[in-house]
Amino acid sequence: MDVRILWKRRLASFAKEAAGYSRYIANSGSIAFLIFAFIGGAIYYNQLLQSIPPDLPVEWGMAILFAFLIASGKIRTFIKEGDRVFVLPAEKDMGPYFKGAIGYSAIVQSIILFLLLLLAWPLYRHCMGEDTLPFLQVIFTLIVLKVANILAVWQELKIDHRGMKVFHKVIRMLVLVPILYFYFSWGMNFVLAGAIVALLFVSLGYYRSIFGKRLLRWDDLIQEEKKAMSRFYRFMNGFIDVPGVSVSVHRRSWLSGITNRLSFSQENTYTYLILKSFIRSDLSGIILRMAILGLAVIIFIPGDLGKGTAYGIFLYLVGVQLIALRQIHAHVFWFFLYPVDARQRIEAIKRVNLWVLGVVSVLLAVPLFVTFQSVYLPVVAILLALIMVVYLRKRTTF
Amino acid sequence: MESILQVHQLSGGYFKKHPVLHDLHFSVAPGEMVGLIGLNGAGKSTTIKHILGLLEPTQGTITIHNKTLQESPGHYRSAFSYVPETPLFYEDLTLQEHLELTAMAYGISKEVYEDRVERLLVQFNMEERKKMFPAHLSKGMRQKLMIINAFLVEPALYIVDEPFVGLDPVGIRSLLDLMVERKNEGAGILISSHILSTLERYCNRFIILHRGRIIATGSLDEIRNQAGMPGALLDDVFYHLTGEANK
Known part of the structure; x- marks a missing residue:
């Protein structure tokens, strides 16, 4: 079977499940509450902005927040327990399937970046005044960095040592903070662009040489996917009763x-x-x-x-x-x-x-x-x- | 003496067209402990589900004190209590609250409840855990909760499904002592288990189920005679009878 079809099927079945839950959420009355909270929040945010001094070091805040968002983030693979038996023999042909997974994760996480940038933008503009960068340029830069990080995360899935995984993530984060700080402070220029491109090449060489020949770790993929699914169900359980999710009990x-x-x-x-x-x-x-x-x-x-x-x-x-x-x-x-x-x-x-x-x-x-x-x-x-x-x-x- | 539970020519199962049980006929009298034994899939749990009223017979009737569930639901349900094979509980009630709820459901007064529960908690060594939620109890402790819950009611009939698995030796002994005590007081007990050596020592009568039919029933001596193995262990008799039935 064509693995691209398998990927499309898995994605479609997840989309269907998510859509089903969203309908319940829409019916549950939570939407009314969310709209109310959103309007209230917007008014409050606006009032808060008036009282914030513009000399707040917003560049640092933005740099740390987005470095964290870009460096973290996981890859949804929709791999199932049974794949260990049934798909494993086709591992060498699984490339297109995982390309789909990487692409999907990059898109979803870019959307999240976009929404959070939207949220942070009024504060950023309030503090930067005339030095504010164009929104489209900023989101483009962030997405480029995000895609590079997703590719790195994919390679890091082949690491067998938990500590080493964390180490790689922390390093990526620590590298991103100064890059983003320079970017938010002075915008894009030849020095910064050159530095980013050079960094990308170095990383490419590093990941190729270290991880190029390593095998996929199926147990880890399955575990990660299980965790992601249970996060999804727990989130949905906040709105409606999801069967099988253990609800939290408070003694009170x-x-x-x-x-x-x-x-x-x-x-x-x-x-x-x-x-x-x-x-x-x-x-x-x-x-x-x-x-x-x-x-x-x-x-x-x-x-x-x-x-x-x-x-x-x-x-x-x-x-x-x-x-x-x-x-x-x-x-x-x-x-x-x-x-x-x-x-x-x-x-x-x-x-x-x-x-x-x-x-x-x-x-x-x-x-x-x-x-x-x-x-x-x-x-x-x-x-x-x-x-x-x-x-x-x-x-x-x- | 008139029996408490009367299963009369019962056929039934999960689907009307495929009955699992065929023509079961047995009773449990006051002061009697009856062992329901059979291989996996013989129909023990299905039989119990029919008695509990979770499944409807395709044929035959089940009465407790001469009334079916349909005729008198309140009367039928309050006449027995049940120890399930796997503990079933409310995640958000503590051990003690489960017991309070059961006492309320069976119309037991607060004074009587407090008197009974104190004794049972001590007997099963669970006094210090009564404020705990089921999620924090071990498998064996959850099983003890189910046992205390059922014996708190003091009904005419106990239906006990595989209670020994997961219990510690002291817990098993407490349960057996409790069953003997209630039996001597005039209660009837229907117990299903695979631990034949224990049943052999405690039960007055046995019902051997095989593929949904009763292949032997009676006291230990009676089923030994039916198998033509006088003096043999229940274990050997059971092995012989199910082997014969497969031929």
Whole structure:
């Protein structure tokens, strides 16, 4: 089989999986939160820029940040465990497959470089003033260096000693820092360009002579790929429930004892379980952070209308997040055995949902009552909250 | 005496068209420990799944105290507890919280729960670990959690699936003592295991499953006679019977 087809198939199947997860993310309400956070962040960034003195040594910051980004970065190969048996015999023909992997990794990481440069650009321009380099030239230079580093990373995959791998990476980083510092400070000139080209040639010679004849280390490739996949799943798990990813459990002993207040009876079996699991989950952490953020926004935003709107938006966002409650212990074996009606589980989820929303709506309403100038608006806000609670409770049903 | 569990002409399996179990007929009476033995794939776990109500029989019925699961789910489910072959737990509950949850689910009062749990934790040497999450427990400790969980309920019937693997010798002894104690108090126990030498010493009766059918059943002497091997070890009898059945 043509290995190029194999590569395309592997890439396509990963793209399909990633697209599937992205759809879930879009539906989960996280997008609304991200847009909100983005707008808030942009406004804050802009305000922050005004207060930053322009003589900040931004060249050094840029040089260190991008040296790190360019020198690190891994190669996605989409190699699978079974390849050790089935593809290994064709190792000498695998060139085009790995070229695909190197190309893919270079493109993805260049996109990340582009986005981060975009993010850092206002600060860079703010500090450099008239000495600011053209954006396109900067991104081009960074991508050239990135591609060279990706090629080096590929060769370094053949190193058997962990320490030596790290050593190579650190050296690349240490070489990049002064290059980028000179570049961000004085721009591209013949001396710098000459130095970069000379460096590339030296590296080429070095990697050729040392690694040219070494064999691929399949175990390492498989391990690296596994790690990359688990990073991907863990990231996605932050938005939706990915089966097979072990979720983190937080003990939270300061709060989890609250379940002792439930009476020790059969009717409370599922309420006990759902409440305890909610408190220990990432979900409750997200809700807590959201509530604190909401509280801060409501306090600092000026005007009754602004405060009221912020109240509504944050309550809605919390409610949407709480839909994830129904994922808690959705497939647990023991439920089949308990002599308790399984419908009680749904009742318990609704109950916990209502409690959490109630606590958050009261908490967020505190600054409303303290700072409102008109008497009617808090009343409107509370009505709004009630409608929202009813609506969201409906959405939690099954 | 009237039996607790009655499996009546049971046929069933994972797919309706391909039954794994054929015409199983047996019972477990109060004060009785019944050993369910058979090779890998003989149908032991499938039989247990049918009793738990996870699979539906294609033919026949299973009753506990004369009621099927459909007739009276609450009554059926609260009459037994189960020790699974591989520990099954909630990642986000501590050992103690698992036990509290079970007590609540089976309607045990707080006082009775505290009384029972204290004894069981000491018996299985798990007192100091009750605040730990399952992720931090070893395989054997998780198995102990499952055992404490099941014996906390004190039901009429225990269904115990291969409990010895992974347990330390003291744990095995504690479990056996506990089963004898409950048996003497009038509970019925259905136990599946490959450790035939242990079953031989503790079980009153045996059910030998082979390819989904019962090929021998009865007390040790009765199955020895069925095999024509008086005085032989259960191990040898079992080996002989499954060998014969393959011919």
